[in-house]
Amino acid sequence: MSRSQTPSDAAPKSCRQCSEDLPEAMTRRGLCYECTRVQDFRRPIENHHPFGRYNGAVEAITVEIPGNWHRVLNARANERPPILKRPGDNPLHQIASAVAALGEAVATFADFARRQQWPEWAAKLADRFAAAADSASTWLLVLAGRLDDRLGPEWRRDLDLPLWEI
Numbered sequence: 001m002s003r004s005q006t007p008s009d010a011a012p013k014s015c016r017q018c019s020e021d022l023p024e025a026m027t028r029r030g031l032c033y034e035c036t037r038v039q040d041f042r043r044p045i046e047n048h049h050p051f052g053r054y055n056g057a058v059e060a061i062t063v064e065i066p067g068n069w070h071r072v073l074n075a076r077a078n079e080r081p082p083i084l085k086r087p088g089d090n091p092l093h094q095i096a097s098a099v100a101a102l103g104e105a106v107a108t109f110a111d112f113a114r115r116q117q118w119p120e121w122a123a124k125l126a127d128r129f130a131a132a133a134d135s136a137s138t139w140l141l142v143l144a145g146r147l148d149d150r151l152g153p154e155w156r157r158d159l160d161l162p163l164w165e166i
């Protein structure tokens with residue numbers, strides 16, 4: 001093992017200030033993200049955009065989230081395929097994106113429930129909803145593709161659908 005790979009040089013696994021050990025929250029400073037914010041004279045809470053920022057309406061929706069859990073949510077959102085990050089103006093893509101966000105939120109609730117040692121049923125229920133949301137999101141993208149193929153790109157106008165809003 002070279003000197004640069006000794007365990008003492010490895011990134012710390014928990015915060016030296018508060019003992020937080022969420023992997024997504026750890027920084028190279030040996031502190032969790034929230035503790036780095038406090039050290040920099042900022043609030044540990046951040047505004048989360050639960051539906052992303054792909055247009056002005058969804059960008060306006062924010063929820064205050066502790067910074068460490070905000071990083072967990074953002075890490076999950078970053079794993080989405082591009083169509084679910086920036087769904088454009090197709091309502092089915094937008095709904096699929098919102099369902100994906102719902103799934104990521106309940107998966108994060110499951111993590112939170114386990115770390116808080118809540119009764120296991122809470123995390124298991126959240127796990128089931130996360131899996132259903134993931135499946136539903138994928139299915140909606142397939143439906144959107146089939147509608148485009150069968151009815152052409154104008155199907156949204158031709159079917160006289162109501163505007164979908166969050």
Ligand SMILES: [Zn+2]
Nearest residue numbers: 015018032035
């Ligand atoms: Zn900390």
